[in-house]
Amino acid sequence: TLAWAVLTLWPGPATSAAPRRRAVLATLALAGTAGLAILPAALPLDPVPAGAATTVVAAIQGNVPRARASLADQVSDYQTVTQNHVAATDKLAQEVSDGKLPKPDLVIWPENSTEIDPTVYPPVYDQIASAAKAIGTPILVGANLQNPQRNAGVLWLPGTGPEPHYYVKRQLVPFGEYIPFRSIISKITSLTQLQPVDYTPGRSNYVFHLGQIRLGDVICYEVGFDNLVRSDVQDGANLLSMQTNDATFERDGQTGETGQQLAMARIRAVEHDRAVVVASTTGYSAIIAPDGQLITSSGTWQQAELEARVPLVSYTTLADRVGPWPEYVIVVLTVAALAYAAIRQQAGRRRTTPVN
The missing domain is CATH 3.60.110.10 (Carbon-nitrogen hydrolase)
Known part of the structure; x- marks a missing residue:
């Protein structure tokens, strides 16, 4: 998302250097995103204690x-x-x-x-x-x-x-262990009878x-x-x-x-x-x-x-202690980048629209 935003929306003068600059910035954005993705794997694992059972x-x-x-x-x-x-x-x-x-x-x-x-x-x-x-x-x-x-x-x-x-x-498998919206889908097809009874999920x-x-x-x-x-x-x-x-x-x-x-x-x-x-x-x-x-x-x-x-x-481990927060941060940053890209794109269209 970040690389796409940089490539398509980064403002700059229409010079021969602009495409090269965009490519460099896109590469940096991709590298940063990849770094976030592989960071957990790059961190050293907690060593198994020598006296572990x-x-x-x-x-x-x-x-x-x-x-x-x-x-x-x-x-x-x-x-x-x-x-x-x-x-x-x-x-x-x-x-x-x-x-x-x-x-x-x-x-x-x-x-x-x-x-x-x-x-x-x-x-x-x-x-x-x-x-x-x-x-x-x-x-x-x-x-x-x-x-x-x-x-x-x-x-x-x-x-x-x-x-x-x-x-x-x-976490039951939809259409495998239960049929979502069974009452509605049953009116469209009889295939719901392949799973006649929904499984009951565990609570904890x-x-x-x-x-x-x-x-x-x-x-x-x-x-x-x-x-x-x-x-x-x-x-x-x-x-x-x-x-x-x-x-x-x-x-x-x-x-x-x-x-x-x-x-x-x-x-x-x-x-x-x-x-x-x-x-x-x-x-x-x-x-x-x-x-x-x-x-x-x-x-x-x-x-x-x-x-x-x-x-x-x-x-x-660190993953246990941090929990899902890195995922939440990445999702929020992605949504923010998409919103920013959409706003910039709309602003660019307004600037290029001819005035009668």
Whole structure:
């Protein structure tokens, strides 16, 4: 915006030097704007304390059937997805039992790893309970809860079952998890029946307490909203997770959406100096270090079990302390530049309008 304003509206005599001067000023404006954009990344990260506590975390990518299920086969398809995550967790448990891997302190399953509410459907409840028993570790399960319909992260404890408190997705996907202006749109098209019941959004964040772990969770594209992730850190989260299901976007071979989400998760790691566990049904899944580096990651359309030791950091970063104010300042400056440009342009037109 600043560069455009300089190039088009900067006053000056009509000389051969004027275009060159405008170009120089535009370059300076662009450089200044870019500097504001990259300043947070240029600032040194708070170093992870040498004596920081650590924990072993695991991400399970169970994979899903590649072909789209018909309405008649959806229940069977959902059961297969859950069973895939059980099988991958059992495989991880066997590797732990064989001494190939350390026992994780927490296992993360992705969004929609159970599309059927396990609290009301005993077979799914038993499947998850068996996986938790095999690994002997709490599992954060991505569950579709009913009555009302909610997209949730439910902590499942071995031998105990789901905790009564869980995280419910707050930022729902329009036309995916709810239909805005449903009553009006339904009069125009019947496609609203593809999402017959709107999901109910969560009202607040929830930080899970597991020993020394304070886990803050976001679901799918919530990772793109600054305030949602920041609220977990401000409430004491020393570890972050993102549960996601990108299968719908990847069935035609594209990976842009899941790659974008992974990049966002890496930005969140740097922004808050926290390790981030990304669990996806079909990939990419990853465990990310506080500096944004990938400790381990998976491909797409494959079953994977990821495990890594990560630091648990409790201090707040500059981004946490400043909050959204840099964004507000940039928006205000942009609006002011647009207004100034419009005023100058209008004034220029008046000067050049011939008088009869």
